[in-house]
Structure formats: C-alpha cells, structure tokens
Amino acid sequence: MxxxxxxxxxxxxxxxxxxxxxxxxxxxxxxxxxxxxxxxxxxxxxxxxxxxxxxxxxxxxxxxxxxxxxxxxxxxxxxxxxxxxxxxxxxQPQAGNVSEVQTRILKMQLDHDAGVMYGQILAGPMRGRELGDLSEQQFIELLQYCRAEDGESARLLEAYLNKRFGDSWQDDDPGETTSTAPGNSHLTRQEAYQILGLEPGCSREEIISAHRRLMQKYHPDRGGSDYLAAKINQAKDCLLNP
Incomplete structure (x- = not known):
C-alpha cells in the first residue's frame, strides 16, 4: 500500500x-x-x-x-x-466518572473519561428527546426556546454546542450568544455532588480531585466553556465552603 x-x-x-x-x-x-x-x-x-x-x-x-x-x-x-x-x-470506576448538570429544560451528562457531553430535553416542544438525535435546525429552534424561557438552559445548551461543534454552529444562530456566566441560581449540595460526579459523604480530597479532573476536560483553554468551568467551580465552593 x-x-x-x-x-x-x-x-x-x-x-x-x-x-x-x-x-x-x-x-x-x-x-x-x-x-x-x-x-x-x-x-x-x-x-x-x-x-x-x-x-x-x-x-x-x-x-x-x-x-x-x-x-x-x-x-x-x-x-x-x-x-x-x-x-x-x-x-471500571463506578463513581466520579459521570457528572450531571440539570436546568429547567435540559439534563446534561458529562463523561469524564471521554470528555464528551450528552443529554435529554426535559420541557418544551421537544420534551423527551435526546440531544444527539436533533438536526442542526432543531438545535437552533431549541436554543431560541431556551433563550426565551430559561437563560440557564440556554447557557448550558450553548456549552454543549461549543463542545460538540466548536464555533461552526454560531454561523447559523440568528440570535446573540447568551452570557456565559452561570447566573445567580442557587446551587444545592445535592446538585454540587451531581456536577462533580460524587456521592454525599465524600472526602475533601475526593472533591478537589474531581474538580481538577473535570477542569482538565471542560476548561475553556481545553475546549470547554466558561459556563461549565464556572459551574464546576461553583460546585466545588459549595461543598468545601458550606
């Protein structure tokens, strides 16, 4: 050959x-x-x-x-x-390898090992569908719906689109990119555990290790997003500084 x-x-x-x-x-x-x-x-x-x-x-x-x-x-x-x-x-590790970030419209899973995201739609016209099944036009329609109904869901979906498609999806986006800040939404300890992929009762070292592992995958400098990095930091602060 x-x-x-x-x-x-x-x-x-x-x-x-x-x-x-x-x-x-x-x-x-x-x-x-x-x-x-x-x-x-x-x-x-x-x-x-x-x-x-x-x-x-x-x-x-x-x-x-x-x-x-x-x-x-x-x-x-x-x-x-x-x-x-x-x-x-x-x-195979059963704990700490999958995180979950949930908003009013979306539930997103973060695979630590593969560094990919996948999720489901919880509310709206596309309720019950997997994000991986949507076409490009359907992504734009879902994003517009999220921007109109829930800014936190819009920021999460934009993070997913950036992780999966890079910047190419923005060429077809008729709107303006939502602020990447996580907003002022209160984060419960249970939600913080889910974001870091940990179980209640874990040690301080496990929290720091999970935070470091996630930031290596989802930091903006490594192909992640400002929104996800902020949520991960927020989860760590919530658990370490109750």
Whole structure:
C-alpha cells in the first residue's frame, strides 16, 4: 500500500473514531456494531470484485472436517470470556466518572473519561428527546426556546454546542450568544455532588480531585466553556465552603 493510501486510510479511521466518540454513550455500542457490519460487507464486495471470494469458501471447506473437534473448545471458552467481561466491568470506576448538570429544560451528562457531553430535553416542544438525535435546525429552534424561557438552559445548551461543534454552529444562530456566566441560581449540595460526579459523604480530597479532573476536560483553554468551568467551580465552593 502506497503512503497516500495509508494517509487516506488513517484520516478515515480518525474521522470514524471522532464520530463514534461524539455520539451519546447509549448509542456507541450500536454504532460500533454497524461499522463492523459495513466493514465486513465492504470486504466481501471487494473480494468478489477482485475474484478472491473463493478464498472464503476454501477456508470454510478446510475447517469443516475439524468442526466437531473445534466446537466443544469454543463452548468451553464461553464461561472464561464471561468471566473476563465481568472482571473488566468490576474494575471500571463506578463513581466520579459521570457528572450531571440539570436546568429547567435540559439534563446534561458529562463523561469524564471521554470528555464528551450528552443529554435529554426535559420541557418544551421537544420534551423527551435526546440531544444527539436533533438536526442542526432543531438545535437552533431549541436554543431560541431556551433563550426565551430559561437563560440557564440556554447557557448550558450553548456549552454543549461549543463542545460538540466548536464555533461552526454560531454561523447559523440568528440570535446573540447568551452570557456565559452561570447566573445567580442557587446551587444545592445535592446538585454540587451531581456536577462533580460524587456521592454525599465524600472526602475533601475526593472533591478537589474531581474538580481538577473535570477542569482538565471542560476548561475553556481545553475546549470547554466558561459556563461549565464556572459551574464546576461553583460546585466545588459549595461543598468545601458550606
């Protein structure tokens, strides 16, 4: 394979990875399965065009006599694979890796590990919909609704749009960007715990560590927003200075 083809392939892989990571976490598994099916289908089509499809039949024919010996071994592997899966799940951190910021119109989750945001609409004409399902025009309509009904929701949605699309969405925005300050909304201790992804009763060190980890992902200098950084700081101050 020549260098140009390698660069093109690397670019396609990078775009696919970026697309999968930009999806809501609930939809990533389905997207990966779809990609695998597309890759397998393209490989079969390519082999058919180049006249190499017969190799699949040849490999199958060679393995067929050994199927009776191989199949029992495959069955024995399933409990081991299940054990590995459960062990991996148990080793993954269960606390402090997802934060939640909720306003009157939106509920947003912040994935600490992937550094992405995903959320749901709680009120208004689009109530019940996932943000990841909206079109560009629907985002603008939702933003206009938030600006008219709740400034805090508008600031949160703008932070989401900046994180997901950069500054490109502002070209289609007919209005003015809402102030990035978090406003004067009172933050309860429960809300502060949710923003930092912590449980009540956590230590001072855990609060500081969660704050530092979130700021590394959502600070404006790292692709975040002034609004989210202010909310994270507000949550830390609420818990450390009751």
């Amino acid at each position: 020549n260098p140009i083809s390698l660069l093109l392939l690397a670019g396609i892989v990078a775009l696919v990875v970026f697309w999968v990571r930009s999806l809501p976490q609930k939809k990533r598994g389905g997207a990966v399965i779809l990609l695998v099916l597309v890759i397998v289908s393209l490989a079969i089509i390519l082999m058919a065009i180049t006249g190499r499809l017969h190799w699949i039949g040849a490999v199958f024919a060679v393995l067929l006599p050994f199927a009776r010996q191989i199949f029992p071994w495959i069955l024995r592997l399933f409990p081991f694979l299940r054990f590995l899966y459960r062990r991996r799940q148990s080793q």
